[in-house]
Ligand code: SAH
């Protein structure tokens with residue numbers, strides 16, 4: 001390993017094309033990678049053809065995520081051969097953490113692989129790849145006691161993600177994450193508050209999402225809590241909205257529920273993955289809660305903040321899920337009436353407990369169940385979103401596009417719904433403005449509005 005990095009001024013300017021797969025943790029890690037690489041004279045490019053360095057930040061949560069990455073990597077073989085100039089290719093993230101060495105062995109055009117716990121060493125790894133002919137893979141865990149991350153990401157935008165805890169100790173039987181991200185480790189509350197203060201005061205950030213695989217476990221090793229962290233961030237002048245994700249229902253504390261009632265800045269939205277509506281499936285998944293417990297949380301959260309919208313994750317077709325167990329999930333959708341759901345077919349992940357179960361379900365049944373869940377949820381959304389018509393919402397405008405021939409802007413409400421709207425006058429630039437809109441039309445999947453206050 002290179003102990004001393006050359007000065008960035010002595011390195012030629014180079015371009016990096018970084019392709020990210022997976023969850024917000026990976027997108028956050030990609031921001032960190034780019035902020036490091038700037039120090040050794042790399043700028044980011046949107047065009048693969050211009051790149052001197054290609055990096056993938058990979059995900060292995062389901063088979064589909066895996067295969068998407070492998071097809072991208074495969075395509076690069078001929079691309080690199082034809083290019084006729086130097087190109088370095090590196091693979092990081094969750095696939096590299098568990099299959100780094102194998103990747104290096106199998107793909108001759110790949111120069112290096114790096115795991116999820118060595119993000120802050122990327123510059124050394126890239127320079128090593130440039131300076132040596134030898135391919136390598138590094139996937140060691142950070143065994144240090146404390147988890148501290150460099151706070152130098154420059155956000156050109158008012159929305160920022162701030163990582164507060166890494167890893168996961170839950171070991172849900174279907175899930176690969178504890179193997180790809182390691183044990184839970186929290187940053188210190190004071191470091192996070194400092195980081196957020198800098199983002200708000202120096203970089204004009206107004207919406208912060210606190211991130212982790214299980215943010216409700218935040219601070220255990222230091223006797224600090226997520227509820228405390230949110231209270232400390234609340235008075236930050238300039239901060240308008242806070243979100244946190246992802247929450248595990250088992251660890252959602254009374255203090256956190258109470259804050260949903262009290263906080264003026266915490267968004268009217270919570271993503272609370274339930275996975276299944278059946279207690280027996282939840283037990284086989286090792287989720288540590290029952291549906292009764294989950295429904296009690298929902299009731300208390302809604303009592304604390306009646307405007308709260310809830311979203312969730314559902315897995316259908318867990319090994320040997322019976323028809324009755326599956327129907328309990330449909331029943332749960334009917335009872336909770338989630339604002340939106342992410343639903344997946346169970347995908348066996350090598351090394352997890354659930355992958356070893358002798359599973360009698362067919363892919364066809366899994367496919368049918370997924371369709372059934374999605375169909376029922378869309379009906380619920382179509383009904384419930386009608387209630388939005390005529391209501392006013394404050395939104396942060398995130399972008400614009402042409403929809404059915406009309407140029408429209410769109411922004412996100414506190415309850416995490418996207419609203420599209422026409423500009424008041426042609427040519428007005430609403431990008432990253434906080435404005436008020438009234439919903440004039442709502443369907444299961446989209447809401448149209450009009451500007452009432454700029
Ligand atoms: N940490 C979060 C989410 C992790 S992954 C949590 O605990 O809720 C995001 C979602 O992917 C999970 O909530 C789950 O619904 C889904 N998922 C994870 N592993 C899966 C698998 N093997 N097959 C299908 N879906 C899976």
Ligand code: SF4
Nearest residue numbers: 168170171172175177
């Ligand atoms: Fe995976 Fe469960 Fe951890 Fe979420 S809580 S990351 S589903 S092991």
Ligand code: F3S
Nearest residue numbers: 022023059060061094
């Ligand atoms: Fe995927 Fe890793 Fe996130 S497996 S979902 S990128 S933690």
